[in-house]
Amino acid sequence: MATTAIEAVAPPAALGVDRLLMKMRLRDDIDDLEEQAVRAIATPPVLYPSRSIVVREGVPLERSALLVSGLLSRSKDMRDGQRQITEVHVPGDFADLHSFTLKRLDQDIVALTDCWISWTTHASLHAVTDHHPHLGRMLWLTTNLDGALHRAWTVSLGRRDALERLAHLLCELQVRLSIVGMADERGYHLPLTQTDIAECLGLTPVHVNRVLRELRERGLVTFRSGRVSIGNLAELRNLAEFNTDYLFLEKRPR
Amino acid sequence: MATTAIEAVAPPAALGVDRLLMKMRLRDDIDDLEEQAVRAIATPPVLYPSRSIVVREGVPLERSALLVSGLLSRSKDMRDGQRQITEVHVPGDFADLHSFTLKRLDQDIVALTDCWISWTTHASLHAVTDHHPHLGRMLWLTTNLDGALHRAWTVSLGRRDALERLAHLLCELQVRLSIVGMADERGYHLPLTQTDIAECLGLTPVHVNRVLRELRERGLVTFRSGRVSIGNLAELRNLAEFNTDYLFLEKRPR
DNA sequence: CGTACTATTGAGTCCGTTCAAACGGGGTGG
DNA sequence: CCACCCCGTTTGAACGGACTCAATAGTACG
Numbered sequence: 099m100a101t102t103a104i105e106a107v108a109p110p111a112a113l114g115v116d117r118l119l120m121k122m123r124l125r126d127d128i129d130d131l132e133e134q135a136v137r138a139i140a141t142p143p144v145l146y147p148s149r150s151i152v153v154r155e156g157v158p159l160e161r162s163a164l165l166v167s168g169l170l171s172r173s174k175d176m177r178d179g180q181r182q183i184t185e186v187h188v189p190g191d192f193a194d195l196h197s198f199t200l201k202r203l204d205q206d207i208v209a210l211t212d213c214w215i216s217w218t219t220h221a222s223l224h225a226v227t228d229h230h231p232h233l234g235r236m237l238w239l240t241t242n243l244d245g246a247l248h249r250a251w252t253v254s255l256g257r258r259d260a261l262e263r264l265a266h267l268l269c270e271l272q273v274r275l276s277i278v279g280m281a282d283e284r285g286y287h288l289p290l291t292q293t294d295i296a297e298c299l300g301l302t303p304v305h306v307n308r309v310l311r312e313l314r315e316r317g318l319v320t321f322r323s324g325r326v327s328i329g330n331l332a333e334l335r336n337l338a339e340f341n342t343d344y345l346f347l348e349k350r351p352r
Numbered sequence: 353m354a355t356t357a358i359e360a361v362a363p364p365a366a367l368g369v370d371r372l373l374m375k376m377r378l379r380d381d382i383d384d385l386e387e388q389a390v391r392a393i394a395t396p397p398v399l400y401p402s403r404s405i406v407v408r409e410g411v412p413l414e415r416s417a418l419l420v421s422g423l424l425s426r427s428k429d430m431r432d433g434q435r436q437i438t439e440v441h442v443p444g445d446f447a448d449l450h451s452f453t454l455k456r457l458d459q460d461i462v463a464l465t466d467c468w469i470s471w472t473t474h475a476s477l478h479a480v481t482d483h484h485p486h487l488g489r490m491l492w493l494t495t496n497l498d499g500a501l502h503r504a505w506t507v508s509l510g511r512r513d514a515l516e517r518l519a520h521l522l523c524e525l526q527v528r529l530s531i532v533g534m535a536d537e538r539g540y541h542l543p544l545t546q547t548d549i550a551e552c553l554g555l556t557p558v559h560v561n562r563v564l565r566e567l568r569e570r571g572l573v574t575f576r577s578g579r580v581s582i583g584n585l586a587e588l589r590n591l592a593e594f595n596t597d598y599l600f601l602e603k604r605p606r
Numbered sequence: 607c608g609t610a611c612t613a614t615t616g617a618g619t620c621c622g623t624t625c626a627a628a629c630g631g632g633g634t635g636g
Numbered sequence: 637c638c639a640c641c642c643c644g645t646t647t648g649a650a651c652g653g654a655c656t657c658a659a660t661a662g663t664a665c666g
Contacts, residue, residue, distance in 0.1 A: 291643090291644065291645090292644075292645070293644080303644085303645085304645095304646085304647090307645065307646060307647085308646090308647085311646085311647095
């Protein structure tokens, strides 16, 4: 898959941090001094090819990955060869910020597409939490947003059927990509295979295909050649029982 | 269900913090000054009756719940009346510490049994993170441990069948209760209904009943009248493909 | 000693799987 | 330039795990 020429050239060093700041400022104010401190911790982006393992489960870590462009996943391989993806990361996400406190990962970080990643050392994060407590709490908040996503996925896998589950995933990505300016109400670029989607949803690729057809025939959404085209967002959200509350898109009180 | 006389009388005010410290010290050293700071933030336990909603989704919050005794759940109600539990909290757990950064919850906190809860104000947590950065990071770690649990549950719901899923849950609780001295290799007290278990596993109560029978007939584990009796822990773990890695039971490097 | 909840078991159904085959498009080498 | 191949997609047919519906048994409590 053509890596798209767009990503073949290194993105600006600041792009990842820009998007991270967009996400944080959606939830709270970040002053100039803090912005400066955040900008100081990111290093120039490095390219990881599609399907490569960026961080392997269990390995001792001293840095965290800020995704600048592309899509990353957290995924677990089972002994029988099955795989479950537990989160899809979009640009601006810290894919493994939790390793700052945990010092290793419980799951692999795998590139779903070619990815540019800006590494951040735990030493610099340590300094930030020491000298900028508020910024430290904002980073903490970031990992708690991941937790909220995890809970929403648990609910989907536990209580929604295949159609609703797929609809919910597509709704979630629409919102999360919109935050960083990579989606609108009409759709977004999503260079995943149906197998990737199946691994997110706890389904087989065959069934994902059938369910995609169902969504298409209902006029709700079409997924073809790496693009999600939304036909009826309101109905799609209704079908999925999708609500943005769990994404915490508002500024916090006080 | 008899609330057991043990819990009918208020537990010592320090019990919740004691158990929290046990959990934290498993992962890193806590010095005397820090211990003092932690002990200072907990208030005398309050009783919540079984099945009561301790914290409701969406409500603005200024405090977090430290569970002293009993079992709490995080759960989501669907519009069709179904419910999914996304985490079961054991004594010593901060059930909604993530609300310190998020300021509201995306899911309800519901008492599965009578529960004694010690409340902690966000103001005092704020002060702790300002004055004790290391302790702040330890609290952050605590919420990241919840994230790891969520990911493990997502994997279970996505890729394990009913038998494996149930086995995995029982293995997880065995370890987490052991940490706070409430379980051993032979079993533990677990005052849940089969419906509660079904809501954890994304199954129906009827099927949980059948699968419990299967586990019992295989001699792996018996669940009766609120007690889990483990017949063969090694085989149970093997069936569930259970591994304690995701629980981060070791001290962090450095 | 009735009432209400929980647990248990059976029979039939359905959603998603498995197995299998065909199709399509983009890249590569002869 | 075409033939081939690989990978992802699409469709069909049969199977099976978990559900639904329903009835009965057990247990705690007032």
